Amino acid sequence: xxxxxxxxxxxxxxxxxxxxxxxxxxxxxxxxxxxxxxxxxxxxxxxxxxxxxxxxxxxxxxxxxxxxxxxxxxxxxxxxxxxxxxxxxxxxxxxxxxxxxxxxxxxxx
Amino acid sequence: xxxxxxxxxxxxxxxxxxxxxxxxxxxxxxxxxxxxxxxxxxxxxxxxxxxxxxxxxxxxxxxxxxxxxxxxxxxxxxxxxxxxxxxxxxxxxxxxxxxxxxxxxxxxxxxxxxxx
Numbered sequence: 028x029x030x031x032x033x034x035x036x037x038x039x040x041x042x043x044x045x046x047x048x049x050x051x052x053x054x055x056x057x058x059x060x061x062x063x064x065x066x067x068x069x070x071x072x073x074x075x076x077x078x079x080x081x082x083x084x085x086x087x088x089x090x091x092x093x094x095x096x097x098x099x100x101x102x103x104x105x106x107x108x109x110x111x112x113x114x115x116x117x118x119x120x121x122x123x124x125x126x127x128x129x130x131x132x133x134x135x136x
Numbered sequence: 137x138x139x140x141x142x143x144x145x146x147x148x149x150x151x152x153x154x155x156x157x158x159x160x161x162x163x164x165x166x167x168x169x170x171x172x173x174x175x176x177x178x179x180x181x182x183x184x185x186x187x188x189x190x191x192x193x194x195x196x197x198x199x200x201x202x203x204x205x206x207x208x209x210x211x212x213x214x215x216x217x218x219x220x221x222x223x224x225x226x227x228x229x230x231x232x233x234x235x236x237x238x239x240x241x242x243x244x245x246x247x248x249x250x251x252x
Contacts, residue, residue, distance in 0.1 A: 068246060
């Protein structure tokens, strides 16, 4: 079956760095997306990785290792507004997006 | 990024009535639109995929006669929940994609449906 694993919840301190991991087992791979979702709102796009390596975009970076079926989202200089759920999603061989359950990130002052 | 507008943001309806949710791509033509359902603290669940001018493709377990999807134009898709029941209460989200499979999907604001 297809499976995406992320931690359910993480806590970090304002100003610090946090890494949210995502491991996947899917039928084929055509890229991995990270989305941010604030409570009660729709997800917003953060990043897309299809090749191995690190993609940096401001305070957020995303890493992919296809051989390990692994990705992480790195958030630097955490701000209170970063408190949200972070969703990992993989595009499988049928070009269907398989969604993880999301990681709830709690930022403390 | 591109803008997808979903309306209404929230709706309360009586059991047995029908509710229509609209999803519009405001500044691009959406070749493909997706409808998701999300229960509290759970992942997004894809309900159906629709391409403009053709019938929607429903995921297994989703009743096509209950959740009617119409993608009449490149900028508008609608989801109608027919004969709604309390168990249909959920957060419904649409997303739209302008290009091919590798392009990001832009999400509407979501609609919180409560059936009483």
